[in-house]
Amino acid sequence: MATEYKTVDQAMDGMKETIANRLQPAYDTLGKVAIKHLSGITDKIGDINLDSAAKKLAPAIDNGLSVVESTLSKITGAVGAFWGSLVDTGAANNVMNMLGSISGAIGHVFDSGAGGKKRPLCSF
Structure with a gap:
């Protein structure tokens, strides 16, 4: 049964309502699937043991930063000595x-x- 509209706004509202009514069941179905999989992904993320990974990475990071600190100390010492010799001469x-x-x-x-x-x- 066709509806007779008197204005463009009424016709647009009717079209939006028809589209929404037609798409709602599909949206609900896809939403249930998405919720199921997002819940599964969330559960898997919750199962990750980050404490174990952090304990394994901490010594490597500590060692790497010690090397950087030592290297920078040597560089600044060398630059300081070089600048000192320039000033002295x-x-x-x-x-x-x-x-x-x-x-x-x-x-x-x-x-x-x-x-x-x-x-x-x-x-x-």
Whole structure:
């Protein structure tokens, strides 16, 4: 039996209701299957013994982090000794002066190329 609608909104509401009524049984059936399998997956996750895995992994992680810590300690010691020798010989001041000169030269190149503009790369 066809229903006679007076507005588009009424027709859309009728269509939505018909679709919902037709799809509800299929949705209920599929929902029961999904619930059954999701419950099974949840039970399997609950059965996993993470304490055992953590106890087995802890020594390996501890050893790995000890190696990293030792390596970083050696690296920082070597860098500190190298920097100390640079300071002792006066080479550190020379390196700092050189970096300052390079920075000044780069600034001069950009200032010259900018032609007094705030955006120096526009000239290129």
